[in-house]
Amino acid sequence: MSVVDTIKEQIENNAILLYMKGTPRFPQCGFSSRAVEAVMSCGERFAFVNILENPEIRAELPKYANWPTFPQLWINGELVGGCDIICEMAANGELKEMITAVAPAGDDAQA
Numbered sequence: 747m748s749v750v751d752t753i754k755e756q757i758e759n760n761a762i763l764l765y766m767k768g769t770p771r772f773p774q775c776g777f778s779s780r781a782v783e784a785v786m787s788c789g790e791r792f793a794f795v796n797i798l799e800n801p802e803i804r805a806e807l808p809k810y811a812n813w814p815t816f817p818q819l820w821i822n823g824e825l826v827g828g829c830d831i832i833c834e835m836a837a838n839g840e841l842k843e844m845i846t847a848v849a850p851a852g853d854d855a856q857a
Contacts, residue, residue, distance in 0.1 A: 749802040753810055757820050761848040762792035765807060766817040769796055777829040781817040784836035790849035822848050 747755075757763060762785070768774030770782045785792055797804040797816055808814045811825050819826040821844050826832065835841035 749806045750810055753803060753807055756793070756795060757823055760793035760820075761822055762790065762845055763820040764792060764794045764817055765797055765803070765820070766794055767796070767798050770794055774798055775816075777815075778817045781819065781829045781832045784832050784841060785819065785845065787836060788842045788845040790845050792845070821845065 764770075764782060764785055766773060766778040766782060768778055770786060773779035773782050782794075795803060797807070804816070807816075807818065811818060813825055813828065815828050817829055817832070819828075819832050826835070826841075826844070832841065835844070
């Protein structure tokens, strides 16, 4: 399976997916920390991919998404955006609405 196929599968199989540096419990950059805090404040479980442990995904996802930076939040197969967009949407209530509408049942999972 190619890296792009892996990315597509992760996005298709996870209604809420955050590509980030580190993990939700141990974010490894300020932008990932702010983004994961915003997503977690919505109160729903979500999947994540630690791009620091997945250098192939870190290299290929910006090309696939046409979005050059991390973190990247994907909801229902669509790129929502990066840290600034995630935090803005959290502040105005949009993020909670989007996440609640598609929230999966189950535990936090690494994609």
